[in-house]
Amino acid sequence: MRRVAGRGAGWILALAAGLMLAAHGRDRFDAWVEATDLPPLAPATSVEVQDRDGRLLRAYTVADGRWRLDVDPTRVDPGFVAMLLTYEDRRFRSHSGVDPRAMARAFAQAAWNGRVVSGGSTLTMQVARLLEEGTTGEVAGKLRQIRVALKLERVLTKDEILSLYLLLAPYGGNLEGVRAASLAWFGKEPARLTPAEAALLVAIPQSPESRRPDRAADRARDARDRVLARAVRFGLVEAEEAEAARSEPVPGRRLAFPAHAPHLADRARAGDPLAPLHRLTLDRGLQARLEDLAALAVLGRDQMQVAILVADHASGEILASVGSAGFRDDGRQGFVDMTVAMRSPGSTLKPLVYGLAFDQGLAHPETLVDDRPMDFGGYAPQNFDRLYRGEIRLREALQLSLNIPVVALTEAFGPARLLLAMERAGMVVRLPGERPGLAVSLGGVGVSLEGLVQLYAAIARGGVALPLTWRAEGDREAQGQRVLSAVAAWQIGDILAGLAPPPGAPANRLSYKTGTSYGHRDAWAIGYDGRHVIGVWMGRADGTPVPGAFGADTAAPVLFQAFARLKPGLDAPPPAPAATRLVSNAELPAPLRRFRPREAAFAPEGAPSVAFPPDGAEVELIAGAGLKVRVSGGKAPFTWLVDGAPVVTGARDREAVLAMAGAGFVTLSVIDAEGRSARAGLRLR
Template structure:
C-alpha cells in the first residue's frame, strides 16, 4: 500500500515536472515589436520605420554571414557547437575569478545563455538568477537548433543607441547588408553587444583589434586580410538611410507592420520620378498648388515600379503626409474612355458616329464644355480626344448611368460607394469619386486584355482590372516568368472586348486639345502613348493617365485639402509630369489590332453611322462585332427641289414630274448654327420657293433659353438686375424674326438672332415669329437669387 502511494506521488511529481519543463520557456521567446523595412525589387533598402518601442529592430534572417559567426564564436563562445547550452568549464572559471576579485568580473555566459537573458529583458545579475538562467538555457537547447539560437541572438542583441539586431546594426553603422560586412566590420559588431553603451571609440577599437588578432591566430583570416582589417576606420556616425518612398513605407507600416516588405519598386525610377515631381511642385507652388502624386506600373507583370504618394514638404506641411494614390478624389472626365469603350463593345456607337454638341439641359442638370464652345455635332472619337463634356453626357443618358455605374466596378473602379442615383449623369464629368490606384488598374487592365488577346490566341482572363501589385508574393511558373497565373474566361464574361479597347486606345492616341503644345503630340506618338487628362469641378483635381504596351502612368495634381485653384487643369498641371515620366521608361512592346474580333462596316462618311441607301459618300471601317447592329444614318433624308436645285418645292407648287429628289445631309437648326462656324463645306438646305408652303416644323430652334429652363438673372455690384440675352438658330440666316414675351412685342432681329430683354421674375411665354410666318413658342421661368 505504501509502495503504491509512493508510485502515485512520484508519478504526480514527475508529471508536474514535465509540465513545468515544457512550459517554463516562454512561447514566443521574444515578445517584441519590429521595425518595418521597405526593400526595392533588388532587395535594396528604401526606407525604415522604427518599432513601436522606438527601436531599430528587424525580424531575424535565416542566414548569418560566416565572418560574423566566426567573430562571434571567437569573442563570445568558442565551444558553442560542443556544449549543450552551458559551458560548465567557462562557468566555473568565471565563478572562480569573481570570488577572487570580490566582484563580478566575468560572466561565463554562452550565446545560448545570453539569448535567455535577452528574452527575459536583462534581469539583475544574481546567483539565483544565474541558476534559473541555466535551467532555461538547457530547456532552450531542447527546443531550438544551434543555428536557430544563433539567429535569435543576432536578431535581438543590443548594438548601442536604439539599434537592436545584426541587420539593423549593419545598416545603421555601415549602410549595408550583413552579408557584405568586412572582417573588421564583423569584428566590430561582434564586440559591440558586450558594451553597447561604450562611447570610447579608442577602447572599442582595441577590443575589435584584439578579436581580429584572435581570428588571425585561429587561422580564420589570412595575414594580408588581417593587416588590412586593422587599418579600417571605426564607424564615426550612425547612418540614416534615405527614405525614398515615404508614403509607401507608411502604407507598409499599416498593412504589414513589423515586416520586411519586399516591393517591386525600382529605386532608380523612384528617385527620378520623385525629382520630376519635386521640380514641378516648385513651379506649381507659385499658384498655391502644393501636392502631386504619381504611380508607374509595368503592365505585363502588374508590378508597381514607382510610388510617389505626395510631394515632399517644403517648410510647413500642406497635407504632404497624405498618401494621394489610394485617396478618393473627384474623377473629372478621366472616366470618359470607359464609357466610349463600353458603348463600342455593346453596339451603341461607331468610332465616327456624330454626337450632338449643343447647349443642353437634362432636367436640372446643365453641363457645359470646358472651353465654353460647341461643335454642333462631333464624331464620337473626336469628342473623346477633345474631351468634350456635352456629347458624353448625351452618350451616358443613352447608355443609362445605372448600367455604367455597375460596369465601372467591373473595370476596377471600386471607390463608388454611393447609390448610382446620387451621381446621375454627372458621373461622367466628375460627379463620381475615384483614386489613382483604381484608374491605373482600369487603364492598365485594358492594355493587359489586348496583350493577352494577341499573345494567347484570343484568350480572355479574369481579374484583368485588378492586377497592380506592390509586394512580392509567392510566384508560380509562367511562360514569361513574371506573371501570376490567371483564370481564363469566355469572351462574354469579359467587361470589354479587345476590339473595343483597341478602338478606344486608338482615339486616345489622337488627343486634340487647344491647350496642348503640338510637340507633345509628336512625343506621345514616339512613345506609342495613349493618354487622357481630366479636371474636376472647381479646379480641385487635375488628372493625367497614359498607357502603352508596357507601362501605365497615373498623375494627380492638386491640394490635399481640396482647395481649387485657377489653372489647375489636367492638360496644364498633370500632363507635363506624365510626359516627362514617360520619357524615362523603355518602350519595348507593341499593341496589335485584334483583327479576328473586328468586322468591316460601310459607314456614312459625314455622319459616321452605318450607311443608309441614300448616303452619298461612304467609307469602310473596321469596328467591333457589335458595331454591325448600330443605327442606320439618321442625318440623310430626301429633299424635293425644283429643276434649278436652288429651291425646295412640293407637289402643291410644282408638278411632280418636275421635282428633283436629292439626298441631303441635314442637321437641326441649333446643330447647324454651331456646325457651320467650323465647317464651311456644310451645305444648308435651300429655302422654299416663295410660291411654296414650307414645312414649318424644322425651321428654327431656341439656343437659349431651352424648353422648361429656369433662367437666373444676376445683379450687378450696385444691386441692379441684369438683362437676359435670348438666342435663336434659324435655317435662313437672312430671315427677320419678331420676338414677343407674354404677348408683348420686345424687338426683332436679322442675321444674328440675339436680343437682350429686361424681364421680371416668374413664369413667362416666349413667342418668336419669322417673316414667313413660322412660329416657335416656349415656356420658361426667371429666378433671381
C-alpha cells in the same frame, strides 16, 4: 559584453565552477537543470513589410519602441558569424552552455590580477541574460545565467541559440539584433559585410552604449580593430585585408530605417494586424524612384500633393503606390493616401463612354458628330474652352476632350449603363445623388486613383477587368469581368495613342488621357502601353482649388516621367483584333457615318434665344466661312444683327451664316416675327 566588476567576480566564477563539478551528484545536478523555468524563447520582432523580392519596404518597432528585426542566420554574412564565435566563444559548438576552460581561465586571471581580465560567459550565457534582460555582475544574476544556459542547451539546437543572439544582441539605443544594426549603421542587410563592418558589429554588443559609433567613434574604432586583430590571429582575415579594414572610418551617424510605401504598408498592417510579415507586389527600386519623382513634382508648389500608382495590367499587380509626396508633411496633409481618396475624375471617364458607344453600335471612331450647343432636358454643358468645332470625327472629339459629344453619347445609351460599366471594372463609385445624371461622363461622380487605374488596366487588357492586387500572396485565380469588347478597347487605345505628348516628353505613342475637375481641384493623367498602366493625380488633399492646374499641363508631364523611371521604352500594344473595322467615314455603313442625338435639340417654342454661339463664348473664325449661328424658340422669320446692324433678314431657317468683319468682341442679336429678341456677347478669334 560587459565585464564582471570588482574582486567579488573571482568568487562568483569559483562558485560556478564548484556547482558544475559537484552539484550534489550528477542526478541531482540534472534535476536542478531540468527544473529551470525558461523565459519566453520567441521574443517579439518588428512587423515587416517587404516587396515582391523580399526586400524591406518598411518596419515597425516592437511595443517598447525597439528595433528588433527577425533574423535568418542563413542570410547573415558567414564572415561575421565566424568572427563572432572566434571572438566571443570559440568552443560554442562543443560546450554544453558553460565553458569550464573559459571559466577556469577567467578565475585564474582574476585571482592573479585582482580584477577581471577576461570574461567566462559563453554565447549561450549571453543569450540567457538577454532573454531575461538580467545583470552581469551580481552573484545571483550570474548563477541564473548559468542555469538558464544549461537548460537552453537541452531544449534548443546550437543554431537556434545562435539565432537568438543574432536577434537580441544590443547595439546601442533602441537597436537590437544584427539586422537592425546593419541597417542603422550601414544602410544594408547583413548578408554581405566587409571585414570592417563585420568586426564593428562583433565589437559593439560588448559595451553597446560606450561604443556607439555616432557618439564614441574612437572607442568603436578601437574595439573594432581588436576584433580584426583576433580575426587575423585565427586565420579568418588576411593581414593585408585587416590593415585595409582598419583604415575605414566608422559610421558617423545612424541611418533611418527604410520607410517606402508608408500608406500601403499601413493598409497592409491594418488588414492583418497580427501578421509579423506582409509581402507586397511592389518593386522597392521603382517605389523609391517614384517617391523621389513625387517630391520633385510638388517642389515649390504650396500645399500641392501628388499620388502615383503603377500596375502590371496583365496580372493586376500593383508595382508602385505613392500615396503622397512626404508622408510626414503635415503642411500638405501627407498622411492622406490620395490613391484611395474619392475625387472628381474630370474627363478621365470619357474613353469608357466612347467605348460603350462603339459597343452599342451607336458610333465608330470615324463617325461624325456635331460639336455645338445642345440642351439635354435642361442640362446644357459647354466645352472646357468654351469653343465649338461644329462637325467633327469622334476620334478627334475624344482627343480634344470635348464635352458636348460625350454627353450626347451618354444620353444615347443612358448614364446608368456608364455606372454599371464602372462597377464591372471594379471601381468604387460615390454618386452625389440617388440617380446618375448625364454629368457623370464629365466627372460628376466620386472615384479614386486606384479605381481609375483599374479601369484603364481593363481597357489595356482588351476590355477585361481584373482586380488590382498589392498582396503578394493574393488570389491569382480571380476571373475578370468584361467591360468592353476587345475591338472597342483597341479602338480607344488607338485613339488615345494619337494624343501629342506634353512639351519635353518623349515623342512616343503612349495611350493616355488627362482630366481636370471642376474648379481645378483635381488634375489627372492616366496612361498605358502594352504592359503597364500608370495613374497620376495632383491637387490639394483638402480639396481646395488650385488655380491654373490642368491635367494636361500639371499631371501629364509627371505621367511621362513616371514611365521613363519605370523602363527605358514602351512595350508595343497588341495588334487590332480581326473584327476591327479600319475604314474611313465614307466607307462606314450609312447609320454610322453621322451620330444624331435622340433628344438634343432646343424646343422651338417660347421666346427666342441665341443657341449658338452661347453668350460669353469664344469662337474661332475660319477665313471665308462666316459665322454659323442658330436660334432656338421664337417664331420665323428671323432677323440677325451684329452690333445693332442687320446682317440677315427674313430668315425662315433656324440656322444662318453671318459675314463678319473680323476678330474682336461683338454683340449678336436675333429678332423673331413677333418682335421678341435675344442677345449674346461673344469674342471672335
